[in-house]
Amino acid sequence: MKTHYRAVVIGGGVVGASVLYHLAKFGWSDVCLIERSVLTAGSSWHAAGGFHALNADPNIASLQAYTIDLLSEIEKESGQSVGMHMTGGMTLAGTPDRWEWLQSAYRTFQSIGIDDCRLVTPQEAGELCPIMSTEGILGGMWADREGYVDTTGTVHAYAGAAKKRGAEVIEHNRVLELHQVEGGWQVVTEKGTIHAEHVVNAAGLWAKQVGRMAGVELPVSPLNHHYLISDTIPELEKLDFEVPMTVDLEGFTYMRQDQKGILLGIYETDHEHWMMDGAPWEYGFELQQEDTDRIEKELILGFERYPALQDVGVKTWVNGAFTFAPDGNPLVGPVRGKPGYWCACGVMAGFLQGGGVGKSLAEWMIHGEPEADVFGMDVARFGDYAQNKRFIKETTGQFYTRRFVMTYPNEQLPAGRALKKAPAYSDMTAAGCRWGASWGLEVPLYFAPSKDFVETPTLKRSNAFEIVAEECKAVRDGVGLLDISGFSRFEVSGAGAEAWLDTIMASKLPKPGRARLAPMLSGEGKMKGDLTVFNWGDGTWWIMGSYYLREWHMRWYQDHMGDDVVLRDISDATVGFSLSGPNSRKVLENLTDGPIADLPFMGCGAFDIGLIRAKIGRLSVTGELGYEIHCSAVEHITLREMLLEAGADLDIKEVGFNALLSLRLEKSFGIWNAEFTQGYTAAQTGMDRWIDWDKGDFVGRDAAIKERQAGGPEQILVTIEVAASDADASGYEPIWKDGTRVGFVTSGGYGHIVGKSLAMAMVDRNVAAVGIELMVHIVGAERSATVIEASPYDPTGKAMRG
Numbered sequence: 001m002k003t004h005y006r007a008v009v010i011g012g013g014v015v016g017a018s019v020l021y022h023l024a025k026f027g028w029s030d031v032c033l034i035e036r037s038v039l040t041a042g043s044s045w046h047a048a049g050g051f052h053a054l055n056a057d058p059n060i061a062s063l064q065a066y067t068i069d070l071l072s073e074i075e076k077e078s079g080q081s082v083g084m085h086m087t088g089g090m091t092l093a094g095t096p097d098r099w100e101w102l103q104s105a106y107r108t109f110q111s112i113g114i115d116d117c118r119l120v121t122p123q124e125a126g127e128l129c130p131i132m133s134t135e136g137i138l139g140g141m142w143a144d145r146e147g148y149v150d151t152t153g154t155v156h157a158y159a160g161a162a163k164k165r166g167a168e169v170i171e172h173n174r175v176l177e178l179h180q181v182e183g184g185w186q187v188v189t190e191k192g193t194i195h196a197e198h199v200v201n202a203a204g205l206w207a208k209q210v211g212r213m214a215g216v217e218l219p220v221s222p223l224n225h226h227y228l229i230s231d232t233i234p235e236l237e238k239l240d241f242e243v244p245m246t247v248d249l250e251g252f253t254y255m256r257q258d259q260k261g262i263l264l265g266i267y268e269t270d271h272e273h274w275m276m277d278g279a280p281w282e283y284g285f286e287l288q289q290e291d292t293d294r295i296e297k298e299l300i301l302g303f304e305r306y307p308a309l310q311d312v313g314v315k316t317w318v319n320g321a322f323t324f325a326p327d328g329n330p331l332v333g334p335v336r337g338k339p340g341y342w343c344a345c346g347v348m349a350g351f352l353q354g355g356g357v358g359k360s361l362a363e364w365m366i367h368g369e370p371e372a373d374v375f376g377m378d379v380a381r382f383g384d385y386a387q388n389k390r391f392i393k394e395t396t397g398q399f400y401t402r403r404f405v406m407t408y409p410n411e412q413l414p415a416g417r418a419l420k421k422a423p424a425y426s427d428m429t430a431a432g433c434r435w436g437a438s439w440g441l442e443v444p445l446y447f448a449p450s451k452d453f454v455e456t457p458t459l460k461r462s463n464a465f466e467i468v469a470e471e472c473k474a475v476r477d478g479v480g481l482l483d484i485s486g487f488s489r490f491e492v493s494g495a496g497a498e499a500w501l502d503t504i505m506a507s508k509l510p511k512p513g514r515a516r517l518a519p520m521l522s523g524e525g526k527m528k529g530d531l532t533v534f535n536w537g538d539g540t541w542w543i544m545g546s547y548y549l550r551e552w553h554m555r556w557y558q559d560h561m562g563d564d565v566v567l568r569d570i571s572d573a574t575v576g577f578s579l580s581g582p583n584s585r586k587v588l589e590n591l592t593d594g595p596i597a598d599l600p601f602m603g604c605g606a607f608d609i610g611l612i613r614a615k616i617g618r619l620s621v622t623g624e625l626g627y628e629i630h631c632s633a634v635e636h637i638t639l640r641e642m643l644l645e646a647g648a649d650l651d652i653k654e655v656g657f658n659a660l661l662s663l664r665l666e667k668s669f670g671i672w673n674a675e676f677t678q679g680y681t682a683a684q685t686g687m688d689r690w691i692d693w694d695k696g697d698f699v700g701r702d703a704a705i706k707e708r709q710a711g712g713p714e715q716i717l718v719t720i721e722v723a724a725s726d727a728d729a730s731g732y733e734p735i736w737k738d739g740t741r742v743g744f745v746t747s748g749g750y751g752h753i754v755g756k757s758l759a760m761a762m763v764d765r766n767v768a769a770v771g772i773e774l775m776v777h778i779v780g781a782e783r784s785a786t787v788i789e790a791s792p793y794d795p796t797g798k799a800m801r802g
């Protein structure tokens, strides 16, 4: 062991070994992995080693696909067998809704280029897995590249391949303390102290403690998980092939062959947390006692699905723990305020995702940014609120229990809620508001006409369709009132404020009393934000964006901070409402004698609104005349009451974000995580029209210019009209032209005013012209679609500017 390394990876499970391998592969050989015991001594040794294609987040599904390809590569490189059994795999659907979902998931895979899947009938499923009862199965999805590996062999293969590239593996050496020092971290271990420029927390079951060593409280907890391995099954002995890895979603089980028996894993609906503060240091190769009472329901279903289990004994029980983040995805990346401290933990499926995690993290550490859009596993997708133990317990428990439970896009799940409430929450609830959650904050979805209204979970248009239609109509015809506490607001001030904003934003900056749409780019020219910058004219500026990106954006701002800049996240202290619709100005005029009528489109300023000194911006996401009115949190209730009263004779109606999403689609206004992601360049999304090419240097300038000089992107955003009847596009549905895949939907929905099913889509440029006929799969069904002019509602923007 040396006293200095460029990077120290803490933890020798599958994830740490993969990070080490990728660091070495991408050029950092001065790296070591430190393991408390021996390689695999956490969750990794007792995993079932299975890998499958499905993941609800398509970006993570892509990284899973990468991992599957990588497994044979590391075997070759290291000379260590990974014990690959590429049996193929099946995911089974046992309800009509699930079958529809599986068919759309199959199409989503096509969108992201995973082409080795196909749908199978129950009969085919039975033939592919002859020991399985097909009772109740409506269909399945087959994937060629699914199967299982030997877990110990795989960890050693990653580590062996890393060692061949110059990395070191040091076992029997616990990391005891971490101290932030000049130029990196002091890593105090049982065998001595090391100076490292970077440390990686890949401590698996102990990630919580290794977080705390650096003052980081990670939203992660272990949960127990069972599988059994059966005795030899005579039917399997007779087969000349291995049965496929099979996931029975309605049965809560996964199954793979294990020698001539089977391994049956169970996602317990009655879940159990284990050592929420991290495993004991002496824990390693032990297991928990099996608890068959707790898993009885799932076991019965499993034994019915694989009837041979009823005739043979159980050879081995495994009840071991592995870690979960609140949404079940990994926690990867740098931690704000801790330069050189990186996370690679909370990885629920290390053998499936470890490769992608290692690759992305190594790219991040070496090049400053990962190649793929990894927001879905970025540790900065959570904020401080997620450090709360009960929040972690509820959310991880909910994820675990629902791992194989069908979740509908319009379904609201209860865990960790209601956590943050804007002050007018109770009054709005009394007015019928139905809530969703964004980054712990309750945000209004729509206002139900009666207390008894229950929205039916569905993949198609829900019974809230007409409610949302009424809200849209109210905005277009009169005036809609929307709680906009769920936007982020960063206040920028200080002598260096303007210069800093000019560097991190690609757009021109607004003049005093003006606001401006501002794309923010990474050094590679990829999108980092679709923001609005306000110049209040008094030396203070605001950056407004998506509430759930607060930590992610704050990390970016701090990493790119300028001199003499004071940056404050005021998102929870400053809240507000927006008014939009032709009557919105009249509502404000009833409350102010200030020159509100003189406020131009994209203008902003301070006004007396009734009793409140409010900050107002004249802009709207609905495409109507609109105002965003900001006040301090303590004034939120009063602001709502005053606006409702002032609008009483002007057809004011409270509306939610579901209406906003429909209205913005009619204007072809993109939103983050759909049309705009860090996977796209500004030119792909059309945001390049806001870039100020003539100003001096800004982050991402060179890359954006290079893209322009190279003739622009291959795919661009368009608006399409879909011949849909009962379901609208939602995102990632593939788009075809004469049988060739030419793009995918970024988001979709129903335009209640234009009376059309609409979507925005990223398509090849040669099919982006208005009038081109395409085909799209919506909830698995083929629908024709046509490229239309952007902004099907009010294309000239008269209403908004009027």
Ligand SMILES: Cc1cc2nc3c(=O)[nH]c(=O)nc-3n(C[C@H](O)[C@H](O)[C@H](O)COP(=O)(O)OP(=O)(O)OC[C@H]3O[C@@H](n4cnc5c(N)ncnc54)[C@H](O)[C@@H]3O)c2cc1C
Pocket: 010, 011, 012, 013, 014, 015, 016, 017, 034, 035, 036, 037, 038, 039, 040, 041, 042, 043, 044, 045, 046, 047, 048, 049, 050, 051, 173, 174, 175, 176, 202, 203, 204, 205, 206, 207, 210, 225, 226, 227, 318, 319, 320, 321, 322, 323, 344, 345, 346, 347, 348, 349, 350, 351, 352, 353
């Ligand atoms: C029953 C069961 C079945 C599973 N089946 C599958 C499956 O089929 N497919 C799949 O992909 N995943 C499966 N998993 C999940 C899989 O086991 C985990 O995702 C994976 O092992 C996580 O790996 P890791 O490297 O993050 O953590 P771990 O394997 O927990 O590794 C962390 C390592 O860090 C070391 N460490 C911790 N603290 C320190 C310190 N201070 N100093 C030095 N070293 C330290 C530990 O000793 C340990 O070796 C299963 C899990 C269980 C429990």
